[in-house]
Amino acid sequence: xxxxxxxxxxxxxxxxxxxxxxxxxxxxxxxxxxxxxxxxxxxxxxxxxxxxxxxxxxxxxxxxxxxxxxxxxxxxxxxxxxxxxxxxxxxxxxxxxxxxxxxxxxxxxxxxxxxxxxxxxxxxxxxxxxxxxxxxxxxxxxxxxxxxxxxxxxxxxxxxxxxxxxxxxxxxxxxxxxxxxxxxxxxxxxxxxxxxxxxxxxxxxxxxxxxxxxxxxxxxxxxxxxxxxxxxxxxxxxxxxxxxxxxxxxxxxx
Amino acid sequence: xxxxxxxxxxxxxxxxxxxxxxxxxxxxxxxxxxxxxxxxxxxxxxxxxxxxxxxxxxxxxxxxxxxxxxxxxxxxxxxxxxxxxxxxxxxxxxxxxxxxxxxxxxxxxxxxxxxxxxxxxxxxxxxxxxxxxxxxxxxxxxxxxxxxxxxxxxxxxxxxxxxxxxxxxxxxxxxxxxxxxxxxxxxxxxxxxxxxxxxxxxxxxxxxxxxxxxxxxxxxxxxxxxxxxxxxxxxxxxxxxxxxxxxxxxxxxxxxxxxxxxxxxxxxxxxxxxxxxxxxxxxxxxxxxxxxxxxxxxxxxxxxxxxxxxxxxxxxxxxxx
Amino acid sequence: xxxxxxxxxxxxxxxxxxxxxxxxxxxxxxxxxxxxxxxxxxxxxxxxxxxxxxxxxxxxxxxxxxxxxxxxxxxxxxxxxxxxxxxxxxxxxxxxxxxxxxxxxxxxxxxxxxxxxxxxxxxxxxxxxxxxxxxxxxxxxxxxxxxxxxxxxxxxxxxxxxxxxxxxxxxxxxxxxxxxxxxxxxxxxxxxxxxxxxxxxxxxxxxxxxxxxxxxxxxxxxxxxxxxxxxxxxxxxxxxxxxxxxxxxxxxxxxxxxxxxxxxxxxxxxxxxxxxxxxxxxxxxxxxxxxxxxxxxxxxxxxxxxxxxxxxxxxxxxxxxxxxxxxxxx
Numbered sequence: 001x002x003x004x005x006x007x008x009x010x011x012x013x014x015x016x017x018x019x020x021x022x023x024x025x026x027x028x029x030x031x032x033x034x035x036x037x038x039x040x041x042x043x044x045x046x047x048x049x050x051x052x053x054x055x056x057x058x059x060x061x062x063x064x065x066x067x068x069x070x071x072x073x074x075x076x077x078x079x080x081x082x083x084x085x086x087x088x089x090x091x092x093x094x095x096x097x098x099x100x101x102x103x104x105x106x107x108x109x110x111x112x113x114x115x116x117x118x119x120x121x122x123x124x125x126x127x128x129x130x131x132x133x134x135x136x137x138x139x140x141x142x143x144x145x146x147x148x149x150x151x152x153x154x155x156x157x158x159x160x161x162x163x164x165x166x167x168x169x170x171x172x173x174x175x176x177x178x179x180x181x182x183x184x185x186x187x188x189x190x191x192x193x194x195x196x197x198x199x200x201x202x203x204x205x206x207x208x209x210x211x212x213x214x215x216x217x218x219x220x221x222x223x224x225x226x227x228x229x230x231x232x233x234x235x236x237x238x239x240x241x242x243x244x245x246x247x248x249x250x251x252x253x254x
Numbered sequence: 255x256x257x258x259x260x261x262x263x264x265x266x267x268x269x270x271x272x273x274x275x276x277x278x279x280x281x282x283x284x285x286x287x288x289x290x291x292x293x294x295x296x297x298x299x300x301x302x303x304x305x306x307x308x309x310x311x312x313x314x315x316x317x318x319x320x321x322x323x324x325x326x327x328x329x330x331x332x333x334x335x336x337x338x339x340x341x342x343x344x345x346x347x348x349x350x351x352x353x354x355x356x357x358x359x360x361x362x363x364x365x366x367x368x369x370x371x372x373x374x375x376x377x378x379x380x381x382x383x384x385x386x387x388x389x390x391x392x393x394x395x396x397x398x399x400x401x402x403x404x405x406x407x408x409x410x411x412x413x414x415x416x417x418x419x420x421x422x423x424x425x426x427x428x429x430x431x432x433x434x435x436x437x438x439x440x441x442x443x444x445x446x447x448x449x450x451x452x453x454x455x456x457x458x459x460x461x462x463x464x465x466x467x468x469x470x471x472x473x474x475x476x477x478x479x480x481x482x483x484x485x486x487x488x489x490x491x492x493x494x495x496x497x498x499x500x501x502x503x504x505x506x507x508x509x510x511x512x513x514x515x516x517x518x519x520x521x522x523x524x525x526x527x528x529x530x531x532x533x534x535x536x537x538x539x540x541x542x543x544x545x546x547x548x549x550x551x552x553x554x555x556x557x558x559x560x561x562x563x564x565x566x567x568x569x570x571x572x573x574x575x
Numbered sequence: 576x577x578x579x580x581x582x583x584x585x586x587x588x589x590x591x592x593x594x595x596x597x598x599x600x601x602x603x604x605x606x607x608x609x610x611x612x613x614x615x616x617x618x619x620x621x622x623x624x625x626x627x628x629x630x631x632x633x634x635x636x637x638x639x640x641x642x643x644x645x646x647x648x649x650x651x652x653x654x655x656x657x658x659x660x661x662x663x664x665x666x667x668x669x670x671x672x673x674x675x676x677x678x679x680x681x682x683x684x685x686x687x688x689x690x691x692x693x694x695x696x697x698x699x700x701x702x703x704x705x706x707x708x709x710x711x712x713x714x715x716x717x718x719x720x721x722x723x724x725x726x727x728x729x730x731x732x733x734x735x736x737x738x739x740x741x742x743x744x745x746x747x748x749x750x751x752x753x754x755x756x757x758x759x760x761x762x763x764x765x766x767x768x769x770x771x772x773x774x775x776x777x778x779x780x781x782x783x784x785x786x787x788x789x790x791x792x793x794x795x796x797x798x799x800x801x802x803x804x805x806x807x808x809x810x811x812x813x814x815x816x817x818x819x820x821x822x823x824x825x826x827x828x829x830x831x832x833x834x835x836x837x838x839x840x841x842x843x844x845x846x847x848x849x850x851x852x853x854x855x856x857x858x859x860x861x862x863x864x865x866x867x868x869x870x871x872x873x874x875x876x877x878x879x880x881x882x883x884x885x886x887x888x889x890x891x892x893x894x895x896x897x898x899x900x901x902x903x904x905x
Contacts, residue, residue: 074790075792078792090784090786090787090790090791091784091787092779092780092783092784092787092788092850093783093784093850094779094782094783094849094850094851095776095779095780095783095850099776099779099780103776103777103780103787103788103791103793104777104788104791104792104793105791105792106773106776108773116772117772117773117774118771118772119771119772119773119776121771297729298724298728298729298730299729300730326721326724326729420879446875447872447875448877449872449877449878450877450878450879451878452830452831453827453830453831454828454830454831454832455817455820455821455825455828456626456627456629456630456754456817456820456821457627457868459623459626459627460623460624460626460627460865460868460869461623461627461868461869461872461878463619463622463623463626463869464620464623464624464868464869464870464872464873465872467614467617467619467620467623467873468612468614468872468873468875480731481825481827484821484823485821488744488820488821489623489626491744492626492744492746492752493619505730505731506730506731506733507730507731507733507823510733510734514737574728574730575728
């Protein structure tokens, strides 16, 4: 058993009359992959936005690394080590892979040149290469412009970037949604790799087989509520679907 | 001073595009004093500023009221509204330098229809709805430049013209006058280049350098305005070439270039005399002496470094306020 | 093995052609001029070409940063004019008090600072008032044209010390003018800034995907303000250099160069959609525009053909760039 890194209990959030989140609860250990699933409107996106600091929760508690947190802005969440890889990936298509991975925190050269803002391209390329190798990402050429990469490769860039930046929790929003079979497989491989490096992942997806493949635990949301917090090894595709559709309602079988 | 600042702010607010109505100018008087409206071609040009002085002095002398306005760009879409505003101010006569010979016919027809006679100065329109035209003719200025340059060069040699922008009637007329005169009278002189510098001295400089490279025996250049001639002078000077350079007009910048030997001669028009003559014609109209009203062609003079201190020449140099 | 090397060489050659095709276009144009008029090979021909290129290049180098951020700066030409008048007036009024040297230094400084201030204001209007760059800088350009007139009633500022002209027309090797030297120096400095520094990378990043730049923690507003200060500052530099060269501060200076400067960037491969562009491209772009003037003059063709041919090359360049990008995406 790992130590818990993120413990969420009773989180709720409403927008006017609409109660988007009623009671979201789960506990996640360091280095685990949590599959967050649910039908459209179940509250996945809203919860992710609360966790990444876009929205403020109305109540409940989020305990991160043993401390109660309430992020005021995305910057706070990022500073705390929680990175969200959005569907649009937030990459600059005209820049090469390595520049994208270091965007906003470029390595500078030692001495005066560094103070003047001269970047150390070689060091960045080396670091990117090391991390790509570490994560077994299929990116062959760090100089390649991101705009010329395939969808899966772009995912790899965005994920590797989060790893390079030393993130502890990576939230992935539908990383395989737009990808073909082969490309999806590559992304799932990377998720498995980063788990080995002790990074915690929240994996949001509609594609239940992908969730089953990479996750350690599955949290099912329905109508803004956690309706199931399951161990992946102890559940099945059918059971997860039943929880999603509401034909099964047992809670927290641990 | 305060007024100037306020006016400046106003112009800033209006984003500088719209010309200001002459601040504080009086409307047509009821006491029998005649009011003359003067519409300039370009209110920021020393030529028209000088013309305004000539108009003003003659009006003062004859006891007329004067209202003045003009566009900040040589553009009939900017001059037309000024003309229309002037109609509303009911002057007894309008003196105008129309910025386009066809496009300004309709606006000036309106003026005439409102019972306000029109005298055109400097430029003209292609329809005789005006009392008379007082001008010093750019065509004739170009001819004068050609004659003088021919004399300087012994009626032989290669010359170049530096024009400004395609389709500007005044500068095109100067160039045409220059070309026609050379072709008609000086068979041994040849125009080897006729280029446009878009009013950019730096472009004129590079163009004339290329022309000189192609024609190292280039003997003289006629620049149709300040930018063209100063640019030509700069381009040739930096190659150590010293040949006669002719300019046009007598604004302070041209006179300074002349005094320093950057250019060698310039065609000086007499805007003050044109203005004064126009008011004189207006007085004939007011006094019923219509038989005395006639078109007048005011002669240009040529200023050189040698004669520029002669008061008979320097009195025609343009003023800037 | 040899087969593989062959394809590599072919591939490399193809890359060079697609990356540097504009250089080939330039060489093609030059070759035509040389064939029709061998004098185009001479040093003085290059001198006059460089002298005309210099102004376009200085403006182009600055505005290129703006274009890479997917913006546009229409005020650079009017900045030249307004700065020239302001610098000229400052010099003339200080002349009797502090003497030539200090008056010239003060006037140049006033001109450059005015340029930076205008760029700062452009940046503020674009980032804080959220106006489109096109509108913000269009407004600024109209304001400046008016200001140029207000400052000195639309007249040239004359009576400046002759020593300015001496500096401004200083020439080395018999053909390379003062302005040209500064233009080439600026091209190298800003080329390095663009390619080798965080500032440059952030410029590309913003133009490529503004949202991702923001999320990467780049202070994008501050960055955009600086970019417009570079554009306007370079225009001011050009304006001051014109005062030196012609000993006159003219409100008309720069009336036509704004579009030539932007055209130099575009011909050189800078994308108006942002994110792309190389300094060497802008240099070649400015050189093409300039050589079309001097070359056509050498052939005795009137220079308005230069405008027609520049326009055609812009369309050709952008079209070729589109094709290139589509290919790259495949």
